[in-house]
Amino acid sequence: MSEPLLQVRSIFRNFGALRANDDVSLDVQVGEIVGLIGPNGAGKSTFFNIIAGALAPTRGQILFEGRDVTALVPANRCRLGIARTFQVVRSFDSMSVIDNIVVGSLLRNHDARTARHMACEVLEFVELEARADTPAGDLTSPEKRRLELARALATRPKLLLLDEVMAGLTPTEALRGIALVKRIRETGVAIIMVEHVMEIVMPLVDRIVVLDLGKIIASGSAAEITTDPLVVAAYLGDSIRA
């Protein structure tokens, strides 16, 4: 197998006395979709933000295409090809929907006209073209999720980090979201998606990684994971804790 796109090596992250990530390692291949799941407080978000560059690890190393990116700020990681969405949706509310996406597409196109052209295409890809000139602040929250995805896609990432993009969607919207992620996957972009609900990621991903209490407790196909006693215990524990 060729060199992995992303190599995360032994990440530790402490918050005071709490160890949110405890020796977490993960490889992602080119074009692979990895689902990152786990009960509340498992350290998913911490791990996600460390890969995105929003949080610095206490210890550990992150390689992207063989290059050490551990010290890079999110903007520079994005230049290399790592894009992300946010758990709590973030849009540039005073700008129109299309302009939101242009912000992303300008990364690869210095000329605003070509950037706008590309943004239009991405907009169609996420099926938001009817809202092109609407201020982003006026979108509904599922629309904002799609806008966020479009913005991230417009930076032409090689790796896309999706943080609970399906959270809060109605079943119909979630189906639409799943179809969208499938289309993204067809374009060859590797994806790491964090989801709290296991059912959503299962049909989408090549591989599931389960975090609990800051450690990876299981990794494998959807079928392997659902029968793994450790995972079952962790999720059972979660439902009791909750």
Place this chain on the structure above:
Amino acid sequence: MDRALQASRSSFAERHIAEASARRRRQLVAVALFALVAACLPLFVTDVYTLNVVILTLMYLALSTGWNILGGYCGQISLGHAIYFGIGAYGTVLLYMMAGVVPWIGLLVSAALAAGLALALGYFCFRLAGHYYTIATIVIAEAALLLVLNWDWTGAALGLQLPFGPDSWATLQFGRTKVPYFYFVLALSLLAWLTAWIIEGARWGYWWRAVKDDAEAAGSLGVNIFYSKMGASAISAFFTAVGGAFYALFTSYIDPNSVFGFRISLLIALPAVLGGIGTLWGPAIGAVLLIPLGEVTRSYIGGSGSGADLVTYGALVVMVSLLRPEGLVSLLHLRKRTRGARP
């Protein structure tokens, strides 16, 4: 990715881009028309007082457009732009008086100096977020005022009087008529507007607006937040200093309070806030409303000590902030917005 995008290449993009460029062309046509009408004003306005108000209005229009580049597009609210205004004014006058540098050169030198200072201050201040930044701008401008007030070399509190010379475009001195100043400041406001227009359509403009709305999200899209703020700050300071230089030449007398004072910072920021922060026409609309209104309240209700103009400014700014945070310019888009916004 590319393959899928290519497959979806459609008339939508072409149509949208055609519309967008048409919109930008219309803006150019509109400003050309305004400029043409404005250029004819001296033919009708012969009264010295009115012409004075018109010139000041255009000056604040240019200044506020410059302020808007940093405060509006990039979201860094400065209430200390008087420091750049003062540098432009003092720099130009001092270079002329002490070294005989013609104001055209002096103006560019001081503006470059102001831009440099903006970068130096920005290097430290842009680590401060939101309100902390605004406070820093106020305190630093006040410190500059205090220094100039007590610095004999700059004439201290007495200020500086430009030596009288013959009317000339070379020295930008006109004693007999104010009309040349009108054309100078009209050109300056056009230049400021054009800069804003170019920025709006360029990479920086998009990135700055993204930084203003959500810096972290902008960073996640590859935008360098710090450089964005620095760039916006330098351009903004440059125009502010040119405005200051103009003011010094126009009034031919400056003192610390009239160019470094907080009132200047305020009058630079308020038009943009009223008209619409981060919009192309906002500062112009704001200045055209605010400056004549302030002058009128001042002259009809009482001298500048009476405070009536402060009440007017304050009331306007509170009302707009509460009722129309997007600024008065949004009233023009009201129809379009309600049509497009509802799902």
Place this chain on the structure above:
Amino acid sequence: MALSFEAILQVLLSGLLMGLIYALVASGLSLIFGLMDVVNFAHGEFLMVAMYLMFGLVTVTGLDPLLLWPVVTACLFLLGSGVYLGIIRYTMRAKTNRGMVQVFTTFGLGLILMGLAQSLLSPDYRSIGHTWISGKSVSVAGIYMPLPQLVGGVASVAAFVLIWLMITRTDFGKALEATREDAGAVALVGIDKNLIFTLGWGFGGALSGLAGSILATFFYIYPSVGSSFLLTAFVTVALGGFGSVYGALAAGIIIGLVEATTAVILTPALKSLGVFTVYLAVVVLRPRGLFGSS
């Protein structure tokens, strides 16, 4: 310049007393900021209103300012909470340009208050002539302490003790702490956020009311008096750490001492220069303030 030991002590002491008042002015600003991340740019004008109120009450009632402290403080409590209920509450709803909205609503309010004072009360300087304590002083071991400043300093310390008791001993204090930790959690605990904010603005106003009452006894009263104090308060709060009320106390004292020493070393006209220098040092070295959390 050779200074005697007494003279140095004298300078430090007057700096300390003024610093305590700066701390008091800054504490209200810091309280509101800590509570809801809003800088009250009209805080200086609150102070100005308090001073004029004191002046007016003394003129009308003929009572001594000392007796009127509680009245002015209570009035400013009402002003503060009224401003929250009438204006600030609505700025929290702004969808776009929220930072700008919060700066310019309080700022515009300050302009209105200052403008009103100028047009209704004239820009003249006023002062309260005779009080029980004015013109008197205490002299200990050759060091001379003007009584108004001394009483003001003591009152400021007392106010900080009261703030401390309020934060540590009352339900409001606990709610206040909870709100500044996490505004979202407050809703869960069932604390009425609006009530807390109203009270917070009330206390912020009351603190400027007390500071204004103190200042009115020995400082000139004029429409823009608030601006210079607000500037000092900004520096104090930046030094002490935004949102930290105790930080404001320590920082206020430092600022008072720096100002008094600069006035002696340079000239009184440049006394603020030392203060600004301290501010710049803070911005460069410790942007979160001396006592602010990182």
